[in-house]
Amino acid sequence: MTRLFRGTLLHVPDDPFAEQGGGAKRLHLVEDGALAVRSGRIVDAGDATAVRARNPGAETAVTGGWLLPGFVDAHVHYPQLGVMGALGLRLMDWLRQRTWPHEARFADAAFARAEAEGFLAALARNGTTTALVFGAHQALAMEEFFAAADASSLRITTGLTLGDRELPSELRTDPERARQESTELLQRWHGHNRLRYAVTPRFAVSASDELLATCGALLRGGPDGLWFTTHLNESPDEVAFVRNAAPTARDYLDVYDRHGLLGPRSVFAHDVHPSERELARLAETRSVVCHCPGSNRFIGSGLFPLRRHLQHGVRLALGSDVGGGPSFLILNEARAAYETQMQLGEEGVRLDAATLLWLATAGGAHALGLGDQVGDFATGKQADLVQLTPRPGGTLDARLRHAGGADDAAAALIALVGEADVTGSWVAGRRVYPHQ
Numbered sequence: 001m002t003r004l005f006r007g008t009l010l011h012v013p014d015d016p017f018a019e020q021g022g023g024a025k026r027l028h029l030v031e032d033g034a035l036a037v038r039s040g041r042i043v044d045a046g047d048a049t050a051v052r053a054r055n056p057g058a059e060t061a062v063t064g065g066w067l068l069p070g071f072v073d074a075h076v077h078y079p080q081l082g083v084m085g086a087l088g089l090r091l092m093d094w095l096r097q098r099t100w101p102h103e104a105r106f107a108d109a110a111f112a113r114a115e116a117e118g119f120l121a122a123l124a125r126n127g128t129t130t131a132l133v134f135g136a137h138q139a140l141a142m143e144e145f146f147a148a149a150d151a152s153s154l155r156i157t158t159g160l161t162l163g164d165r166e167l168p169s170e171l172r173t174d175p176e177r178a179r180q181e182s183t184e185l186l187q188r189w190h191g192h193n194r195l196r197y198a199v200t201p202r203f204a205v206s207a208s209d210e211l212l213a214t215c216g217a218l219l220r221g222g223p224d225g226l227w228f229t230t231h232l233n234e235s236p237d238e239v240a241f242v243r244n245a246a247p248t249a250r251d252y253l254d255v256y257d258r259h260g261l262l263g264p265r266s267v268f269a270h271d272v273h274p275s276e277r278e279l280a281r282l283a284e285t286r287s288v289v290c291h292c293p294g295s296n297r298f299i300g301s302g303l304f305p306l307r308r309h310l311q312h313g314v315r316l317a318l319g320s321d322v323g324g325g326p327s328f329l330i331l332n333e334a335r336a337a338y339e340t341q342m343q344l345g346e347e348g349v350r351l352d353a354a355t356l357l358w359l360a361t362a363g364g365a366h367a368l369g370l371g372d373q374v375g376d377f378a379t380g381k382q383a384d385l386v387q388l389t390p391r392p393g394g395t396l397d398a399r400l401r402h403a404g405g406a407d408d409a410a411a412a413l414i415a416l417v418g419e420a421d422v423t424g425s426w427v428a429g430r431r432v433y434p435h436q
């Protein structure tokens with residue numbers, strides 16, 4: 001059966017950073033558009049009248065609002081919904097005083113299960129259909145999370161978070177236990193339906209060389225297509241700690257690099273304070289940097305040097321970094337990315353709506369190795385969609401009435417959209433929000 005999703009279509013198929021010259025059509029907007037979806041895939045897209053004429057037996061599934069590709073969040077923490085909005089703390093104090101004590105609660109399986117379901121519901125409610133999720137430190141909590149993620153239908157890549165020092169004892173592991181528990185989880189869940197496994201040391205502060213060596217061995221010895229994620233160069237205190245703790249490493253990145261942890265399936269969150277050498281090495285290995293501007297601002301970690309990343313050709317994605325970040329909505333991260341660059345003045349990059357929307361959708365999909373499956377409305381892609389319906393009488397609704405073309409409308413969406421404007425999310429054509 002073919003189903004029609006009718007509304008204002010908005011997507012950005014081509015990488016705006018890669019484009020040479022100008023003139024290419026970047027934002028694709030069809031005011032009265034439709035997608036025809038069959039067996040979870042987009043089989044036709046364009047003007048609603050034409051799509052309907054080409055698909056005469058199709059049943060209309062959805063009408064109204066804006067239809068965008070499902071959002072991609074490349075860095076968000078499962079056990080941190082409960083610490084969002086902690087005021088007054090910089091990174092290391094935020095971790096020690098608020099976050100780690102909360103994450104210790106995930107030793108309770110029933111608590112972990114309820115939090116997993118609540119977290120995944122928050123992703124779907126914010127239009128995020130694909131996410132690289134930073135896990136919990138407890139294998140039991142990750143078993144609960146994988147099971148809940150499988151049931152949610154979302155495209156989730158995640159793994160057991162690992163640390164063997166500079167953590168409360170309840171969160172600490174050791175290299176052998178890390179190897180055993182990670183192996184059990186990845187054997188059970190990696191490649192199961194839409195789930196993938198990511199080897200996940202918390203950050204170099206809390207990982208000994210032995211533990212990072214174990215991570216390298218897991219990546220090399222495991223099944224094909226394992227991912228790797230961790231934090232990098234987030235705050236000045238943390239960078240100083242790592243430099244002191246690893247005096248023979250060339251820099252923070254090198255602490256990971258020495259164990260073979262860089263590559264096209266490695267995602268490093270933040271990188272607010274990189275050296276030129278680190279940027280060159282990230283680009284050379286085709287590693288991904290996940291920019292989390294909302295979190296960087298909320299925790300006061302610094303202003304992301306986007307221009308330097310682009311000059312080196314580092315691959316990029318966007319992340320909410322909940323609970324450091326104050327929102328699950330990835331378009332809020334797009335706005336925060338824009339504002340961060342404006343704050344940098346001449347050093348900043350003037351980001352336009354097409355680039356921001358691309359980062360939130362197709363760019364994120366490519367960064368997570370799913371660019372051939374999701375991220376835009378090309379025929380043959382999976383129907384991962386989000387519907388935005390500005391509340392009648394609200395500011396976004398009022399502003400959009402004045403929109404002068406695609407770029408202006410997309411900019412208004414990025415600037416003004418909120419969680420309540422997300423009225424539907426679908427993965428492979430199946431509704432994941434709201435539940436009916």
Ligand SMILES: [Zn+2]
Binds near residue numbers: 324
């Ligand atoms: Zn994080």
